Amino acid sequence: MKIVGVTGNLTRPSKTRSLCEYLVDQLSEGSSGHCFDLIDALPGLGGTVWRSEAPGEVEAVLAAIEQADILVVGSPVYKASYTGMLKHLFDLVDAKALASKPVVAFATGKAPAHGEHVEAHMRSLFGFFEARMPARFIYARDHDFEAGLPGSSLKAVVHQVVQQVRTDLVA
Structure with missing residues (x-):
């Protein structure tokens, strides 16, 4: 089983990346898993209008997303949403690549609302x-992390x- 994580980050390290890595690790359980950040698709992502013109670094991320058995997608919150570059990706x-695939989505932010x-x-x-x-x-906030890593309450979530994803895979 191939687990792929993607975050809307333009910098590393980050809490979003840390949570993505933890999720991918927990889901992979002996399978292969890998995390990408938007920074892995730059600078080509911003200039890519058509998939057929995607440079190698963008195509590599897109191919990994489409070939994943389980996808983990996270973003820091920007103006009550995920990052615009993540949407662009x-x-x-x-459009049919993710049909029926499990996607674990998450966000990291500061404001509860x-x-x-x-x-x-x-x-x-x-x-x-x-x-x-x-x-x-x-949805993880600053207090859910300890030294930049998921804390015990976040790990419980x-x-x-x-467990829900694993149960759904069997059903």
């Missing part, structure tokens, strides 16, 4: 792709989501 993904907004945006995006998202959305 998914605008280049084949942003969680429900970014969740709605992500559910809409992955609903378009007809992907399967767990009922539980992960991740465990619940991972």
